């Protein structure tokens with residue numbers, strides 16, 4: 410009679426771990442995605458794609474053995490690819506996402522998700538019809554160690570009750586809209602391209618929804634160039650729980666790239682700074698604020714990908730889940746509309 414204690418082979422241990430096959434479309438910031446996928450033990454990058462032959466060959470030379478393709482469709486239609494990074498120009502994101510979902514691929518899309526409410530609604534419907542497809546977006550400030558520590562302090566109660574958040578995205582690279590694709594495509598939004606990071610950060614830090622916005626913009630810094638849209642936008646935000654906020658973006662500011670952030674609670678105030686932030690825990694001018702020294706920005710542009718791959722393998726929500734992506738996009742859409750129409754706009758859920 411066999412002993413009950415006799416060790417049996419563990420079928421789970423014998424089962425090969427599923428490996429995912431990834432591809433990256435667009436090899437600007439997309440190059441950092443490659444490293445993100447390659448850093449995951451269960452993922453192989455099998456194809457790189459760029460419609461610029463020169464960029465494809467230059468970046469491809471750094472990754473020998475990975476197939477190079479100059480057509481996004483050749484990636485999106487390939488049944489052997491499980492997950493695709495979409496890091497093409499903003500105006501291609503929607504069509505690439507639609508094709509990827511139709512072909513049952515998981516999608517990690519650069520921000521912005523898309524350019525219109527209609528596109529966002531359609532993507533939402535497609536995902537609803539294919540719940541096994543995971544979608545995430547590169548809202549990378551959530552990986553910043555300084556902001557992670559800030560969120561932990563908020564959740565721990567160190568700030569008391571939050572009442573005001575302010576963020577401003579200083580782009581520091583005006584030439585990217587006055588020259589290059591951002592100023593050449595039919596429509597480019599500095600809200601979707603820049604402010605989106607701070608909007609997502611504010612939603613994440615508060616855990617709350619923005620329900621209404623007002624916004625103004627101008628185009629002074631890029632006047633007389635190829636760029637035809639607001640290069641600066643400032644918006645007032647009303648959160649569902651009573652917090653108010655201000656978010657701005659300026660592609661023309663004369664200073665290096667920086668994410669200004671101020672978080673005010675009844676017990677403390679945080680102000681991001683360079684090289685370190687400041688934490689005020691007193692109104693007394695004789696009490697010095699505490700330097701906040703965790704790294705900023707402190708994360709590579711591919712840092713969200715490991716969690717995204719884990720989410721696919723475990724059938725869980727990624728660190729930036731699809732609900733987060735739609736919530737952030739819906740606030741961006743409302744701000745763009747408010748700035749264009751000069752009215753306050755409700756934030757409409759993308760359904």
Ligand SMILES: NC(=O)c1ccc[n+]([C@@H]2O[C@H](COP(=O)([O-])OP(=O)(O)OC[C@H]3O[C@@H](n4cnc5c(N)ncnc54)[C@H](O)[C@@H]3O)[C@@H](O)[C@H]2O)c1
Nearest residue numbers: 435436437438459460461464496497498499501519520547
């Ligand atoms: N999350 C972030 O922090 C972050 C940072 C930079 C850029 N981005 C986003 O990444 C995207 C690309 O921006 P970038 O700065 O890398 O631009 P980029 O010009 O440096 O690189 C984009 C590359 O994609 C290629 N490309 C564009 N459309 C393509 C298509 N349809 N098919 C194949 N190749 C295509 C271009 O030839 C180019 O080589 C944008 O959507 C941008 O908003 C996000």
